[in-house]
Amino acid sequence: MNLKNANMLSPVFDRFVKVTPISVMARSTMERVLNPEQLDAWFDCTAKEQYTKDLLFSSVFDIMSQVICQTRPSVNAAYQAAKEEIGVSITSLYNKINGIEPYISAELVRYAANETSQLIEPLGGIKSSPLPGFRVKLLDGNCIEKTHHRIKELRDIVAGPLPGKSLVVYDPCLGTRSK
Secondary structure (H helix, E strand, O other): OOOHHHHHHHHHHHHHHHHHHHHHHHHHHHHHHHHHHHHHHHHHOOOOOOOOOOOOOHHHHHHEEEEEEEOOHHHHHHHOOOOHHOOOOOOHHHHHHHHHHHHHHHHHHHHHHHHHHHHOOOOOOOOOOOOOOOOOOOEEEOOOOOOOOOOHHOOOOOOOOOOOEEEEEOOOOOOEEEO
């Protein structure tokens, strides 16, 4: 975007900043940390077995983000909306999703937490440690056994998540969480 267009948008942008500053900060942070070029470079360095040929990791991330944030009801619906930009078949997309190594999700959360902490520190957003002299992190998690079923709202959604395990690490000084 050139400077002239940025100035044209400033009255609109200013209105959003005044009315919903948190959403503006959250979006700009996400765009900074999770932009396609950075995601693809991160994936190329992190993945051990999977590689990028015709379908970029950032495209898979975008599709999954639309489903997770409920902008699209399913992977297929998100794919259909972006079929031309993606340039591969739906089968290739599902193969890529199914082939993503299990630790990639945890590494992606760790990467995003690290990138956002680098934004928090220079802005003076670090809080003092609850135990001075110690780096404190809080752990929380769950393990949903196979005897439990999906929550009622997700039972009819084929692409809905299955019960599983999670471990969340919270850093009270930075106010960040990672899995």
